[in-house]
Amino acid sequence: MDWLFFGEISLAGLAMGGLYALIALGFVIIYKATRVINFAIGEIMMFAAYLFLAFAGGMEMSPWVAVPLAVLGGALLGGVIEKTMIRPMLGESPIAVVMVTIGIASILVGLVELIWTADPQLLPSFLPRQPVFIGELYLAPKIAYGFLIGMAVLVIYLLYFRFSRGGVALRATASDQAAAYSMGINVRRVFNLAWVFGSLAASVAGILVAATGGLSPQFGIIGLSVLVVVIVGGLDSILGALVAGVFIGWLETVAGAYLGGEYRMPATFAVLAVILVFKPYGLFGTHEIERV
C-alpha cells in the first residue's frame, strides 16, 4: 500500500469534509431552531456561488468585495424564503413543510438555469495558488485554503452559540418554544435569524466548494451528501455536524480514490445504514426528535 498516496487522499478528504461540516452546520442551525428539515440547503449554496460568479466574473469586482456580497446575498435569500414561504406553513405537518423546501430547491434550480444557463461554469479563482505541503504530503491549495476558511467560520459559529446572548436565545428556542416566548424572546425573529445564519454558513461553503470543483445547476446535489452527514451526526447537534462532516468527507474521497468514483455515494450510505442500526438518532442527536 502506498502510504503517501493514502495520506494525500485522506488529507484532501478531510479538507472536503470540513466544507461538508460547514454546510451541515447551516442545516443543523435551521433544524435546531425551527424543526424544519431544509432540503433546499444545497440549492441555497448553489445560488450564492452563482451570485459570486456574477459579481466576480460578470461585473469584474475584486473577490474581496464579491465574496462578502455573494455570502450576504445567500443569507438574505434564506431570510426571504423563511419569511415568505416557511412562516405561513407554521403549524402545518412537518411533511408539508419538507415538501415546500423541496419545491424551493426546484425553483432555485430553474431560476439559475434561466439566468446563467444550464452549462457548467468555472469560477474566477481567488484563493492563493502556491502548493501547500504538510510534511511530505501535497494538498491542492484551493482545497487547503477552503478548509481553513470553512473551519474559521465554523469556530466563530460555535463560539457564538456557546457564549453569546443571541446563542442563548437560539438554544432556549430550540429547547422549549413556548417557554422562550414567555421569557420575552421574539421566537419568530429567532426563526428568521436561524435561516439567515444557516444560509450564510451554506453560502460560504458553496463558494468554496464551487471554487474547487466548478459550478452547474446540478451543484445542489451535494445537499444529498450533507443529508448523510447530518443524519449520521444527529439532526440537531452542531458538534455532530462537525465530526460527521469531516468523517463523511474523508470516507467519500477515500472510497472514490480506491474503489472508483461510482462507489462514493454507496460507501457513505452504507455507513449511514450501519450507524442508524446502532444509533438511530445519529452520533450526537437528541433522543426525542423525530427520525428522517
Add this chain to the structure above:
Amino acid sequence: MDAVLEIENIEVVYNKTVQVLRGLSLTVPRGAIVALLGSNGAGKSTTLKSVSGLLALEDGEVTAGDIRFKGQSLKNRPPEKLVREGLFHVMEGRRVFEDLTVEENLVAATYALSGREDARSRGYELVYDYFPRLRERRRQLAGYLSGGEQQMLALGRALIARPELIMLDEPSLGLAPLLVEEIFEIVARINREQGTAILLVEQNAAVSLAIASYGYIMENGKIVIDGPAEKLTANEDVREFYLGVGGQDGEARSYREIKHYKRRKRWLS
C-alpha cells in the same frame, strides 16, 4: 379600584370546537396576591395562557370578552411584547431550559427587558439572594436540578424580568410539602419586597389562601365563588371540597366516610 389585570367575561375555544372558558371574569389589584383555585380541567391554566398570549400556540382562541393589563386591552399582541411590558407567565411544570445552565436560563429571561430603559442592570444577584442554592449551581445544566430547584429557577427567571404581574401556574406541582411551604414563603416575600402583583393558580387551596388576599374558585370554565381569602377559608363548601376539612361537624373526615352524593355544592343549585 386600581387593577393591574382585569379579565372580563372571556370565552376560550380550542381547535374551534372545544369550549373551555365560559364567561370568566377576575381582577388582580396592583401589588396583591390573588389565588385562582380549582380542580383538574377547570380551565385555570387556560385562563393564564389566554392572558399571556400563549394560547395561540395550542390552537386556542379568545372568542369573547376582554382582557386588560394596566388598563389596556391585550387583544392581538404577541406574547413576547406582553412580557416586555411587565406581564410574566411562569408556566405549569416549570419549563426550565434543561440543556442550558442555570445562569443561561437567567440570561434568556433578560430578553424580557428589551426596550426598557433599566435594561442595563441584569439583576442576577437579586435572584441569587432569594435563592442561594441557585448561586451554587449556576454553572450546572438546569435539567440536573431537583424539582424544587427548578421551581426556584422558574421564579428566578420571573424576577429577572422585573414584572408588575407574575402569573404562577401550580408552583406546588410535584413538590414535597416542606418545599411547597418554602416556595410559597418566597412568593409572599417577592410580593412584599418587590411589590409585584401575583396571580396564583393552584390546586392546593390551603397554602394558596394562606398567602393570598383574595381568592377565586372556578369550575367548568367559570368562577363559582370568590371573596377575600379569610372569607373563603371560612366558607363551608370551600372547606369541605377544597380544604378537605369540615363539613357540618367541623372535624377532619376520612375520605372513606364521604358520601359525595349526599351533599351538593350550594353554588350549583
